[in-house]
Amino acid sequence: MVGLEIGTSKICVVVGESRPDGTLKILGVGQAPSRGVRKGEIVDFETAMKCLHEAVVDAEQKSDVMIKSVYVAVAGSHLQSFNNRGCVMLPEDRDEIDEQDVEDVKINAREVSIPAQNAFLHSVIQHYQVDGQQGVLNPVGMLGQKLEADFHIIHGVRTRIQNTIRCVKELPLDVEDVVFSGLASAQVVLTQHEKDLGALVIDMGGGTTDYVLYSEGAVRQSGCLAVGGDHITNDISMGLRLPMARAEKLKIEEGSCVLGNCLPGEMILLKDDSGFAGKEIERETLNTIIHLRLREAFELLKRRLEEEPYLGYLGAGIFITGGCSLLSGIDYLAAEIFEIPANLTHAQAAWGVTSAVENPQFSTAIGLVKFAQVMHTDRPPRGLSRFLKLFSGKR
Amino acid sequence: MIQLNKNYSLPERLVEFIPIKIVSVGGAGLNALDRIVLDGLERADVVAINTDVQSLTSSVATRKVQLGRSVSRGLGAGGDPEVGYQAALESADEIREALADSRMIFICAGLGGGTGSGAAPYVAQAAREAGALVIAFVTLPFAFEGKRRNAQAREALARLSEFAHAVVCFENDRMGDLTAPQAGIHQAFAMGDISISQSVRSIVNLIQRPGLIRIGFDDLLSALRTRNSRCLFGYGESDSDNRAHDALTQALKNPLMDRGRMLADATHVLVQVAGGPGMTLSEVEILMQELGRHVSDQTQILFGAVVDGRLGDRLAVTIISSLSAEDEATLLQTPLMPSIASAASPVRERYQAAAHEPEVQSEELTVQVQPLEETIPFEEPVAAEAAPVTAPIPTEPPVIPTRNGEPEAAIRTPKEKPVPWKEEKAAAEKSATPAKQEVLQFEPATRGRFEKSEPTIIEGEDLDVPTYLRKHIKVK
Numbered sequence: 128m129v130g131l132e133i134g135t136s137k138i139c140v141v142v143g144e145s146r147p148d149g150t151l152k153i154l155g156v157g158q159a160p161s162r163g164v165r166k167g168e169i170v171d172f173e174t175a176m177k178c179l180h181e182a183v184v185d186a187e188q189k190s191d192v193m194i195k196s197v198y199v200a201v202a203g204s205h206l207q208s209f210n211n212r213g214c215v216m217l218p219e220d221r222d223e224i225d226e227q228d229v230e231d232v233k234i235n236a237r238e239v240s241i242p243a244q245n246a247f248l249h250s251v252i253q254h255y256q257v258d259g260q261q262g263v264l265n266p267v268g269m270l271g272q273k274l275e276a277d278f279h280i281i282h283g284v285r286t287r288i289q290n291t292i293r294c295v296k297e298l299p300l301d302v303e304d305v306v307f308s309g310l311a312s313a314q315v316v317l318t319q320h321e322k323d324l325g326a327l328v329i330d331m332g333g334g335t336t337d338y339v340l341y342s343e344g345a346v347r348q349s350g351c352l353a354v355g356g357d358h359i360t361n362d363i364s365m366g367l368r369l370p371m372a373r374a375e376k377l378k379i380e381e382g383s384c385v386l387g388n389c390l391p392g393e394m395i396l397l398k399d400d401s402g403f404a405g406k407e408i409e410r411e412t413l414n415t416i417i418h419l420r421l422r423e424a425f426e427l428l429k430r431r432l433e434e435e436p437y438l439g440y441l442g443a444g445i446f447i448t449g450g451c452s453l454l455s456g457i458d459y460l461a462a463e464i465f466e467i468p469a470n471l472t473h474a475q476a477a478w479g480v481t482s483a484v485e486n487p488q489f490s491t492a493i494g495l496v497k498f499a500q501v502m503h504t505d506r507p508p509r510g511l512s513r514f515l516k517l518f519s520g521k522r
Numbered sequence: 523m524i525q526l527n528k529n530y531s532l533p534e535r536l537v538e539f540i541p542i543k544i545v546s547v548g549g550a551g552l553n554a555l556d557r558i559v560l561d562g563l564e565r566a567d568v569v570a571i572n573t574d575v576q577s578l579t580s581s582v583a584t585r586k587v588q589l590g591r592s593v594s595r596g597l598g599a600g601g602d603p604e605v606g607y608q609a610a611l612e613s614a615d616e617i618r619e620a621l622a623d624s625r626m627i628f629i630c631a632g633l634g635g636g637t638g639s640g641a642a643p644y645v646a647q648a649a650r651e652a653g654a655l656v657i658a659f660v661t662l663p664f665a666f667e668g669k670r671r672n673a674q675a676r677e678a679l680a681r682l683s684e685f686a687h688a689v690v691c692f693e694n695d696r697m698g699d700l701t702a703p704q705a706g707i708h709q710a711f712a713m714g715d716i717s718i719s720q721s722v723r724s725i726v727n728l729i730q731r732p733g734l735i736r737i738g739f740d741d742l743l744s745a746l747r748t749r750n751s752r753c754l755f756g757y758g759e760s761d762s763d764n765r766a767h768d769a770l771t772q773a774l775k776n777p778l779m780d781r782g783r784m785l786a787d788a789t790h791v792l793v794q795v796a797g798g799p800g801m802t803l804s805e806v807e808i809l810m811q812e813l814g815r816h817v818s819d820q821t822q823i824l825f826g827a828v829v830d831g832r833l834g835d836r837l838a839v840t841i842i843s844s845l846s847a848e849d850e851a852t853l854l855q856t857p858l859m860p861s862i863a864s865a866a867s868p869v870r871e872r873y874q875a876a877a878h879e880p881e882v883q884s885e886e887l888t889v890q891v892q893p894l895e896e897t898i899p900f901e902e903p904v905a906a907e908a909a910p911v912t913a914p915i916p917t918e919p920p921v922i923p924t925r926n927g928e929p930e931a932a933i934r935t936p937k938e939k940p941v942p943w944k945e946e947k948a949a950a951e952k953s954a955t956p957a958k959q960e961v962l963q964f965e966p967a968t969r970g971r972f973e974k975s976e977p978t979i980i981e982g983e984d985l986d987v988p989t990y991l992r993k994h995i996k997v998k
Contacts, residue, residue: 165972165975165976166972166975166976166978170975204976204978352980353978353985354978354985357971357972358972358985358986358988361969361970361971361972361986361988362970362988362989362990364970364971365970365988365991366988366990371971415990415995416988416989416990419989419990419993419995420988420989420990422989423985423989423993427980427981427985430981
């Protein structure tokens with residue numbers, strides 16, 4: 128099983144295998160710096176393909192596996208989500224709910240109007256209701272006349288999703304499924320217990336910030352904000368007048384989003400380099416730029432999440448992952464803004480190449496493998512979201 | 523974006539300048555005055571008053587008044603305040619003549635000696651009777667100058683504060699703290715002069731500079747209005763990268779401020795921020811936020827902002843406030859006012875009489891008007907509203923001469939010239955004028971590496987533009 132994430136800053140391929148005991152072992156991770164990708168979407172097809180090829184070759188070498196088909200993560204600001212309820216009535220002569228009814232209710236739930244150019248990406252089941260009985264997890268075999276189901280539906284612009292798929296297929300690799308990257312991250316970052324308690328996963332990557340909110344074991348809200356680490360780097364580059372590569376390095380090595388934590392007038396010396404005369408910059412200035420950007424992103428996120436009441440019921444708190452979670456102080460900032468405890472986290476439900484598993488940058492890719500494992504297993508663990516294969520017909 | 527042409531200028535308006543006089547009394551006062559003149563001061567007349575002819579001749583003041591030709595015969599007062607007072611009495615007419623036609627009088631004096639301690643209160647009285655706002659800047663002697671001299675200084679201070687609307691008091695002992703221990707003694711003495719000079723200049727500038735947000739007499743008065751008229755004062759100036767912070771720190775460092783601790787008890791704080799055309803809103807914001815930490819929530823902050831091209835890259839902060847009576851008492855430890863009020867001086871009796879009317883006492887400004895000359899009573903709108911008692915008595919300006927040919931304390935002229943209105947209008951015009959300057963240039967939105975990608979516009983904001991640019995937060 129292979130997960131492939133075409134990120135804004137890097138392309139990453141994770142090869143994993145499912146163990147008989149249900150655990151997930153990571154065999155190898157291949158990655159390549161990404162070019163031609165902005166805000167989670169491909170803008171330069173040729174360049175992106177070259178990078179993708181590098182990453183796949185890298186993964187094949189490291190894991191000693193021939194990669195044929197992959198699960199692909201998608202992100203981008205065009206992704207939207209909503210909750211909807213589907214309803215089917217059983218025929219008069221039958222009162223036992225079967226799997227066909229469950230399929231029907233899922234289709235029924237999708238009978239809502241989304242923009243014409245959009246396509247459904249996921250319909251994640253939240254809960255079933257049988258004859259008004261709430262909180263049914265698996266209605267198959269139950270007796271009833273009326274089956275209702277609440278779904279969390281994620282959709283996006285069809286052509287944009289297909290662009291990603293096409294890029295992978297040109298390689299050529301088979302695409303088994305496309306998964307919203309935030310949802311993939313959540314699979315490995317959260318345990319079932321945390322999903323039940325209520326948790327918010329914020330995957331802050333290079334180009335986008337994906338978020339998924341779980342409450343009572345089900346996805347309630349999700350989305351993608353096209354602001355990420357690239358924006359921080361861009362801000363630093365413009366604010367301190369540094370080349371982009373320098374700004375990126377400075378952000379990684381020295382950046383923090385905590386204000387007032389450094390000595391007044393504390394300077395950072397940037398050594399000179401070819402094409403760059405050395406420079407001294409004030410630490411507080413750097414941190415202020417980062418702080419303002421992250422604060423704004425979190426506040427925006429908070430306003431979005433506050434449109435529905437779930438934010439107040441997060442028993443497990445906030446989990447921050449993705450490359451940006453490596454910025455020091457980001458958990459404190461998130462906790463301050465959301466007024467909910469925030470943790471830094473990485474892929475939990477996997478073992479193998481430890482350095483990869485423990486790196487929050489790989490959360491999404493490992494999450495894809497986990498997702499694949501769930502799809503492959505005949506008996507999905509109870510409560511774990513099941514997804515509908517979507518693009519099989521279009522490919 | 524509409525850009526204003528840099529060459530475009532509004533037609534010059536006649537700016538009404540408030541006539542200001544700076545008066546020095548005694549030797550120490552002369553030193554301070556010389557310093558003020560040397561530091562450069564525009565739009566104000568300077569008057570030197572002393573008993574000692576020698577020091578008068580060496581002064582740079584344009585107008586000089588010799589006190590007590592017969593009492594001291596051109597020599598000093600010999601450290602005796604009584605001699606100083608008598609000398610002032612003798613030259614009363616000359617003093618009055620010198621003080622006429624000004625709406626604001628600053629008195630600089632060194633207390634403790636003869637002329638400063640004896641004559642300064644009298645000059646303050648005369649200034650007040652001339653219908654001016656009187657602010658006294660005085661130094662108190664070093665502790666090593668002896669207890670007698672200190673006592674004289676304290677007594678003179680108490681008398682002075684009866685007449686002056688505000689007294690800004692510099693203790694020489696504390697001035698010593700400002701200079702390095704290795705510094706020469708002349709530097710330590712000069713420190714007092716420099717402080718006085720800075721304060722006078724900043725208040726003059728405060729009043730005279732046309733401001734974006736103007737501070738007027740009324741603001742100054744409400745900042746200074748206390749029974750005891752003891753004043754907190756701070757002035758700071760900086761042209762560093764972090765000039766807003768540095769200027770404020772410097773202002774709070776002033777010994778009169780006690781690093782801002784004393785501000786916590788103040789009810790009114792007047793703040794003026796002045797800077798060159800490069801001064802930004804965020805700098806002012808930073809400064810005011812920092813200042814906000816030093817004052818309590820109930821404190822009323824009177825804020826003024828001024829753009830003055832002459833400041834160049836510098837940013838100057840002036841903070842003026844006054845201590846409430848209780849704090850004053852603890853500060854001075856000895857309650858001076860009551861103990862001195864018993865002394866038998868015709869002037870003081872008059873004041874005690876006035877003290878029986880609380881409203882009049884609190885609105886001291888409107889109390890005193892000299893009807894002998896055609897002085898415009900500068901009743902500011904705020905003052906007039908605060909004391910509606912002043913409205914009635916629609917009679918002619920009553921002149922009831924007392925022993926010194928001065929009017930009775932409680933009498934005022936009902937004659938209200940439309941000065942306040944005019945001034946208000948002028949203020950509005952002034953605030954409109956600099957607003958058209960290109961002070962805060964609108965920065966064109968830049969998106970850096972996202973220039974060619976699809977914009978991320980959420981809630982009306984282009985998120986690709988750095989946050990600090992959109993929120994106008996200065997980071998460098």
